[in-house]
Amino acid sequence: MKTIIFRALLFCFLLLGKINASLYAQYDVDSLKRVIANPKLHDTARLTNIAMIIDNLYEDKESERYNALMGKIAQKHLNESGLNSELKKKYTMYLAAYYNNISYAMENKGDRRALSYLQKSLDLYRTVEAYDEYYSSLVSKGLLLYRQKREREAIQCYFEALKFFEKNPKENADGISYVYSNLGVLYGEQDLFKESIKCLKKAIFYLDSKDTKPTLEDALQKAGMYYNLGAAYAARKEFRLATHSYRQAFKFAEITEQRSYQCYVLCKLSDIDLYFKRLDAAEEKLMKAKALAENELSSCGVLVALGELYFTQKKYDKAIPDLKEGLRQAIQIRNRNLEMEACHLLYKSHKAVGDTKAALAMAERFHQINDSLKIYENRKELKVQNLKYNYEKRDLQHRLEAQQKNYIVYGLSALFILLTVIVFFVVKNYRQKNAIAQFEKNELRQKLLRSQMNPHFIFNSIDNIQSLIYNQKPTEAVNYLTKFSKLTRQILEYSNENYITLEEEITMMENYFAIQQLLYNNKFDYTIDIPDELKEEPLLIPPMLTQPFIENAIKHGLKDKITGGRIQVRFYFKSAKLYFEITDNGKGFAQQETDNHKSLALKITKERLMYTSGNIDFSVKIENQTDTENKVIGAKVSFEIPYLYEN
Structure with missing residues (x-):
């Protein structure tokens, strides 16, 4: 049951991007193409229209062609001398968007250079002090790092962006929600399900707190958030709350017409049926999920879930073929969690039918994948970063409140306040060091416990x-x-x-x-x-x-x-x-x-x-x-x- 939950916590963030371009199309692309063909059109207006074309194109190759045009125009003007600051900022931001789009396309193809192009975009945003775009892209960088199993660096990006967004939570509700969603997934990946639930609830809260009317994109985000919330509850065996969350996820998946999302939710509801030995109900849901599967990730998830169901029913002749195909697809889409789960179930299935050689091969592969996840180190980094973040947040809150007061009083009063502030920060610093020392003491205690394996x-x-x-x-x-x-x-x-x-x-x-x-x-x-x-x-x-x-x-x-x-x-x-x-x-x-x-x-x-x-x-x-x-x-x-x- 537990390894299935790992699969649940990842899916919606591995599909971010153009999941369904029809959700976001708002403009007539042909009309926009005619507009940019006008030779008298100023390049700033041309770039605006090109950006809208890119956002509304379904074909990747055509999108890449227009993105290249956007980068070429922006770079041409930035090479000119005598640009005023306003135009320089506009062209720089379009060039940054150009690199951002290249990064997205490369990531979809599994090209690890995606991160370097995203960093170029980040550097450009920072040079023109476009901090909203910079920190939004920083969250994207965290997601790329997370996909590359560089969790420590991803965590640092998330918390750095969160500190910026929370300076103005009303205007940055989307950004805060997105960061907490990613943190919720990362905490869940490290089995810190209580923290995962807190983050995902915060993500939903901030998404609901927006002043604007809910969009289809908001509904799509909620489908993922409720899905991961259900997975975290299921990991804690709080199945009533898990079922409620999954049903909410299914509702939003229906609103956005996302067949794959509906497929994933049905798989998770079948896991709960399987846990309570409701085997017929589990099989019924998985058959519906199989019919809804429209990509390799959803197909792979259903095959592995069916494999577990058939293994539970001792139908090994059905379990092994489904699990082998699920393993093949997991390797192809580079999903380590599904790969690990398929290996584990194949090991048990081969062992049950007496195929010792195949069972041993699957056991070795399972342990190789499991050891590569580095769960312990990532847990520790999450705790340290969270401790540091909470301290810095209180520190920032104190300074913002202090700025609102009037300290221009008499000289003696000013000196007294200054001394008070100094003492306050000294005490704060002392407490922070004590908190970190206590954390390290607990870490040492855990190492002593592990010494019991003499x-x-x-x-x-x-x-x-x-x-x-x-x-x-x-x-x-x-x-x-x-x-x-x-x-x-x-x-x-x-x-x-x-x-x-x-x-x-x-x-x-x-x-x-x-x-x-x-x-x-x-x-x-x-x-x-x-x-x-x-x-x-x-x-x-x-x-x-x-x-x-x-x-x-x-x-x-x-x-x-x-x-x-x-x-x-x-x-x-x-x-x-x-x-x-x-x-x-x-x-x-x-x-x-x-x-x-x-x-x-x-x-x-x-x-x-x-x-x-x-x-x-x-x-x-x-x-x-x-x-x-x-x-x-x-x-x-x-x-x-x-x-x-x-x-």
Whole structure:
């Protein structure tokens, strides 16, 4: 379900541009062509009409021909000497528009030079202080950088443009809305769905706040915004809100007669049906979506969605052909997210039919794509940029308010105010440094958490995989590799989160147990007990609190066991508090080793408990288990886990 959501968050921004030229045509192109053919027409008027022709042409080649004419006329006049400042600014702006149009055409063809031409346009706008056009083009630059997977630079462009637009929000509602839309997509791409929802709601708010009458272009923008909003809600499993948002997106897609948009929305609604096992309803929506698909992106999305549906129904003879064609189209249109999802589903489908070689090839391709996305680094950059932006915004607000006051009082009063302002900014600067320091401290804490994946565990796992391959056991090797890869990815991903669901913690725990059983030749069994009432509670807990104690029980508690080891994990409520308990049938704590790794793990866990809850009285209870003759027959560890309700 989760990988499907990645696909959702990208589509509307990958199609920006001339999605449907008929939406914007307002002038008779033939009449405009006759106007510019008049030899007595002044070149400034000729350029105005050429720009309108370009905006209303459907044929790319003809559009490129008129754009070349616009650039030629503008450049000719800029080479002349003695131009007054007004004419120089006009011709410069038309030349900038010329480079902007070249950039757009190149991007549509996948030509990476598009960015350099857009930069030429930006430089020209800046030379004549055309800041509205400059910052609008800066958002376009951010989008190009984002498409090239240069997310850090894209983020900087978005926030720089946003600071300019928010100086006059009433006149720049379109620009603010567009920036927040792009940020919403970028946050969603990095799994920061709460922030994504905030940005997308702001984008819709600013679009609705415009004084002008809504246009078809506004409706088209809203279709994309509501679509991405639905995807973010679906990622958080808030399916009622997700369904409402998708239906809003479908409504605006119908208004603008965008068949592809309708296709995407139906795919997403089918994902929700699939999640709730409404398989017939999901297939019905996907068949409608297939009929609506009118380009490779929409066709690819439907094929991958159908592949997942057929895989769920165990119709592998249908799933594999659809997924292979979806993968081919994803590669052709350079959509890494759809490519990754198709690989993952093909891996599972090939594995289900016993084609181990094909399954392993798809698994390797999936991990190569996944590793290239650099999700962790982009999350960090988003947080730093957001922190910096909020600080600078408050700083700017303060200075704008200060300018409205009358400071021309007596000399002593002026000195006092000056000192006050200096102190204010010193304090502001101090607080900002503290905020960044706290952020870096939290980053260090996450690195300490990732240290729980100790090298011995990694190397032993790799050795075991290698041994299974050498012993010609490909099925077991793929199974082991899958579990090890999933566990590694879970630990790295969850270490960046303050809270995860109890279900996610248990899934990670089961993966860890399964790998440890393989590492220790199945010398122990385990059980995880959760009361039914606890399963129904939408609880969020700090990630990986339990892993050090599971490792300790296996590595130390069961050290001398060759077979017959038992570990029992239990979660339970007591007096409205959530507790974790782990017991083993080893030799108890008196005979266990105490090494640096164990000490560090226990220390970090206690610090995290106190840090998360703000309660310094948290403690970990450690005791031996004894029989009727007071003989040690095992060990037990228990402690309270701070939790939140998901809603």
